[in-house]
Amino acid sequence: MGAAIAVEGLRMQYGDFVAVDGIDLEVAEGEILAFLGANGAGKTTTIEILEGFRSRTSGRVEVLGHDPETAPLSWREDIGIVLQESEPVPELTAGEAVRMQAAYYSNPRDAAETLRLVGLEDSADQRTRKLSGGQKRRLDLAMALVGNPSLVFLDEPTTGFDPSARRESWGMIEALRDLGKTVLLTTHYMDEAEHLADRIVVIGKGEIVARGTANELAEQVQARTQVTWKPSPTDPRPPDRLGAHIDEMGRVQIETTDSLVTLNELTNWAIETGVDLPELNVARPTLEDIYLQLTDDVQGEGGAPS
Amino acid sequence: MSPIALIRHQLNFDLLIFRRNPAGTFFTVVLPLIFLVIFTSIFGNQTLDNGAKVATLYVPGILTLAIVSATAVNVAITMTTRRERGVLKRVRGTPVPGWIFVLSQALSGVVIALLMTVIISLVGRVLYGVEVQFETLPSLLISLLLGAMAFSAIGLALTRIITSEDAAPAVTNAIFLPLYFVSGVFVPDTEVPSWVGTVGNLFPVSHLNKALQESFDPFADGAAWPWDHWLVIAGWGIVAAVITLKTFRWSPNR
Numbered sequence: 412m413g414a415a416i417a418v419e420g421l422r423m424q425y426g427d428f429v430a431v432d433g434i435d436l437e438v439a440e441g442e443i444l445a446f447l448g449a450n451g452a453g454k455t456t457t458i459e460i461l462e463g464f465r466s467r468t469s470g471r472v473e474v475l476g477h478d479p480e481t482a483p484l485s486w487r488e489d490i491g492i493v494l495q496e497s498e499p500v501p502e503l504t505a506g507e508a509v510r511m512q513a514a515y516y517s518n519p520r521d522a523a524e525t526l527r528l529v530g531l532e533d534s535a536d537q538r539t540r541k542l543s544g545g546q547k548r549r550l551d552l553a554m555a556l557v558g559n560p561s562l563v564f565l566d567e568p569t570t571g572f573d574p575s576a577r578r579e580s581w582g583m584i585e586a587l588r589d590l591g592k593t594v595l596l597t598t599h600y601m602d603e604a605e606h607l608a609d610r611i612v613v614i615g616k617g618e619i620v621a622r623g624t625a626n627e628l629a630e631q632v633q634a635r636t637q638v639t640w641k642p643s644p645t646d647p648r649p650p651d652r653l654g655a656h657i658d659e660m661g662r663v664q665i666e667t668t669d670s671l672v673t674l675n676e677l678t679n680w681a682i683e684t685g686v687d688l689p690e691l692n693v694a695r696p697t698l699e700d701i702y703l704q705l706t707d708d709v710q711g712e713g714g715a716p717s
Numbered sequence: 718m719s720p721i722a723l724i725r726h727q728l729n730f731d732l733l734i735f736r737r738n739p740a741g742t743f744f745t746v747v748l749p750l751i752f753l754v755i756f757t758s759i760f761g762n763q764t765l766d767n768g769a770k771v772a773t774l775y776v777p778g779i780l781t782l783a784i785v786s787a788t789a790v791n792v793a794i795t796m797t798t799r800r801e802r803g804v805l806k807r808v809r810g811t812p813v814p815g816w817i818f819v820l821s822q823a824l825s826g827v828v829i830a831l832l833m834t835v836i837i838s839l840v841g842r843v844l845y846g847v848e849v850q851f852e853t854l855p856s857l858l859i860s861l862l863l864g865a866m867a868f869s870a871i872g873l874a875l876t877r878i879i880t881s882e883d884a885a886p887a888v889t890n891a892i893f894l895p896l897y898f899v900s901g902v903f904v905p906d907t908e909v910p911s912w913v914g915t916v917g918n919l920f921p922v923s924h925l926n927k928a929l930q931e932s933f934d935p936f937a938d939g940a941a942w943p944w945d946h947w948l949v950i951a952g953w954g955i956v957a958a959v960i961t962l963k964t965f966r967w968s969p970n971r
Binding site for chain 1: 726737738799802804807808809810813968971
């Protein structure tokens, strides 16, 4: 298995603004890789360079064995693209839109079968302007898949969706795995990246700040468990070595990387002093916390509590 | 698919899309016919001394309106809309060369203009007794094809200065509506101050109108080859095509 995408030292600069600042990236054949980052982090610039829509300042880029900037048109036979923002032609039906697109490729999939693949077979005869937002997105995917590509780019496939539409889209993207496609998707939802991707690359301010599986990312940031409770005014102070402080909601808060030891000490102290720790809460860090901590380290906004 | 098969494929879809777009069909197909009926109702359709009908003077103007509307206006609005909705960017991501989509859109304008010529000539003949001059038919056809290609190119060139989908109808109307008035489309050249005609003559609408008038002129003897007008139309078309090649954008402006 070779690399479908190989990027080394990619830089893109607009005047003084550095959108992409020297990133390395490798996506193996058949892999689903999520490119995770906030708005303006450089995700779309990077994916559009890989798609051949933008030129770059410097760096080596190879997608399916070609430099996207100089690749022949036939290179696009093997690439499917779902753009961040694109509308179908409103006057056509979903079926017509897919058939129109199919003719652009030399070995297209069957149009009806492609609609079935994305779950739009019942809407084949419906004008695209009557489709819901989620259905339009599925039509986008059908149009990207009808050429039977081996590599699929998905630029923020669920941005602006309600939770149920997002779940629906996830099911569809998972179907790409069964088809053996290589997928590069961008997203700013950590849960989406975790759910769909084999590997996650986190980008902040044009630089890659972390990469790995969701679990590996959690380890990298040494995630802290938060222990909180609501103290009564008469309670004694907990021992200093627990590092407790009062948060903005008047609760006592302890942050720890070793929750078992901390909880043991805390409960021993509580029993000895007769404090009953009302509203005791132990919160594991969410993926969202991990993500924010990763990108904050780069962007320097808010600052991670470390 | 071969390029020719691809153009046919795309042309079929472009014509289907046009047919299903109510605004486009109204302004291109229905409105010129309404104008023809209104003009003949207001100004009358007397028989002139030489036996020709007055409506003979309106038909070329209405035809000019239909051709410009089917090509420049239609192409500018359609291509701007497709660009802003990401449709052009999506086709740019396929193995099909971009010129196929541009040419197909221009050709759809030519087909619609041809169809409108037949319809308007038929209505003129049946309702108002406007004779189609068979000697000048080749000349009519050349004016039509040349005009349709040139004005399609003008429509494509205009997309660069139209920044949004909403602005497209406004910009095209702001350009062409005044031109119709100074080009003898709505008001005959003989009825306007001479400086208006001079201004009109700088632009291609007036020359298409005059070339078509020669084809419908009942007093013309022979085939009528309006070379001077064709040259101006072709010049505008070539300039517009060069501007399109240099400035056409596939990605949305947003």
